[in-house]
Amino acid sequence: MKTILGAIVLAVACPLAAAQSPDAHVRLETRPFATLPSDFRHPESLATNPDTGEVYVGSFDSREPATSRNNQIIRLSPTGQLLARANLGPTPVTGLAYADGAIYFLNFGASKLQRLPAQFATGQAPEDVASFGGLTPPAPADRLVANPDGSQDRIVYGAAGFPAINGIAFDTAGNAYVSDSFQGAIYRIPGATKCTSCTVDVLVRDPLLVTTGALPFGANGIAIDEPASLLYVNNAGDGRVLRMPLAGGKLDVLAESMYGADGLLLHDGLLWVAANQIDAIVALDSHGIERARAGRFEGIGKDGAPVGLLFPAATAVQGNRMLVANLALPLTPREGDEWEEKVTRWNLVQFDIPAMDPR
Numbered sequence: 001m002k003t004i005l006g007a008i009v010l011a012v013a014c015p016l017a018a019a020q021s022p023d024a025h026v027r028l029e030t031r032p033f034a035t036l037p038s039d040f041r042h043p044e045s046l047a048t049n050p051d052t053g054e055v056y057v058g059s060f061d062s063r064e065p066a067t068s069r070n071n072q073i074i075r076l077s078p079t080g081q082l083l084a085r086a087n088l089g090p091t092p093v094t095g096l097a098y099a100d101g102a103i104y105f106l107n108f109g110a111s112k113l114q115r116l117p118a119q120f121a122t123g124q125a126p127e128d129v130a131s132f133g134g135l136t137p138p139a140p141a142d143r144l145v146a147n148p149d150g151s152q153d154r155i156v157y158g159a160a161g162f163p164a165i166n167g168i169a170f171d172t173a174g175n176a177y178v179s180d181s182f183q184g185a186i187y188r189i190p191g192a193t194k195c196t197s198c199t200v201d202v203l204v205r206d207p208l209l210v211t212t213g214a215l216p217f218g219a220n221g222i223a224i225d226e227p228a229s230l231l232y233v234n235n236a237g238d239g240r241v242l243r244m245p246l247a248g249g250k251l252d253v254l255a256e257s258m259y260g261a262d263g264l265l266l267h268d269g270l271l272w273v274a275a276n277q278i279d280a281i282v283a284l285d286s287h288g289i290e291r292a293r294a295g296r297f298e299g300i301g302k303d304g305a306p307v308g309l310l311f312p313a314a315t316a317v318q319g320n321r322m323l324v325a326n327l328a329l330p331l332t333p334r335e336g337d338e339w340e341e342k343v344t345r346w347n348l349v350q351f352d353i354p355a356m357d358p359r
Contacts, residue, residue: 025292031351032350034080036347037074037082040057041063041070043058044060045105045106045263045314046323048317055077056075058105059088060092060093060094061092073085075119075120086123090109096168097169098118100174104170104192105126112128112129113128113165113189113198129189139184140210143207155212164180164181167179167234169224169231171224174192174193175192176188181216182218185202185209208253210235211238219235220234221262221263223264229246230245231246236262236276241261254271254284258278276313280312281322281351283356285358286358292354295309296309304345305345306328318350321350322351322353324349328343
């Protein structure tokens with residue numbers, strides 16, 4: 001199957017140029033990949049099967065009333081044709097990941113980690129893996145912020161005990177790592193690919209994992225660098241990329257000014273950040289320096305779908321290209337002030353991954 005996938009990717013992707021020098025900054029253009037089914041709204045999560053090239057997309061349909069929602073996980077062919085769908089009704093999906101022959105997803109509305117076989121059929125029901133609940137205390141500790149004039153601010157966070165499970169990543173041993181945007185936590189689920197009713201451990205709680213920003217989600221996308229024993233996590237509302245020891249420990253800030261830092265992907269030594277509020281995918285090196293930037297918003301097409309990037313929320317690698325999910329989710333209460341309100345059809349886009357020296 002890998003040989004077949006390689007032929008497919010080579011047929012659709014442009015040849016890669018020679019590796020860019022460590023001092024280069026690259027601008028990348030996006031192009032369409034797939035227009036999603038007409039009843040699929042707000043693609044928030046994205047994953048690929050490394051063996052077959054198939055693509056999985058989860059929806060974040062949060063309309064009110066809840067009875068109007070039609071949340072789904074869809075399975076697409078390597079070239080974007082619909083193969084199957086699993087219907088979830090009123091409960092939106094956030095994180096999505098492929099591991100050990102299955103698709104794992106965070107059922108945000110049900111506060112559960114669930115899974116489906118990688119080759120799931122239409123109508124197949126997911127299996128529960130783990131459940132998440134309120135933490136004590138619901139909010140992490142206060143954050144102290146030093147000001148240039150020598151004074152200090154104290155930010156006191158509130159939380160109602162709702163586990164806002166958001167991003168998910170797996171290590172090679174099958175342990176899952178999950179972020180909680182509201183309670184400021186990273187969870188570790190030991191042996192998640194083998195267990196049911198799995199144990200959920202709190203790896204870390206930290207005020208750096210919550211936010212008081214206009215975008216109300218804190219801890220979001222997760223990426224794991226096992227050789228370096230590091231875990232990376234985005235804070236969407238603060239626009240930061242954070243890192244910590246994979247075994248647990250102190251968080252520190254790798255990069256800032258990534259407003260709406262949503263999905264996070266580590267590929268060939270670079271961290272790819274879906275910056276949803278600036279309509280871009282940004283590649284960072286291990287020092288936090290921006291090395292590449294993909295996409296921009298270019299309007300709404302005749303089919304009602306975004307042209308370029310609009311609120312990109314997730315990425316996935318398929319051979320020599322990167323796929324991007326355009327969440328295109330309106331956020332403000334006022335009508336008529338967001339391009340996302342004009343979207344009537346949702347899509348995925350793609351760009352070629354450049355050959356870069358990540359040093």
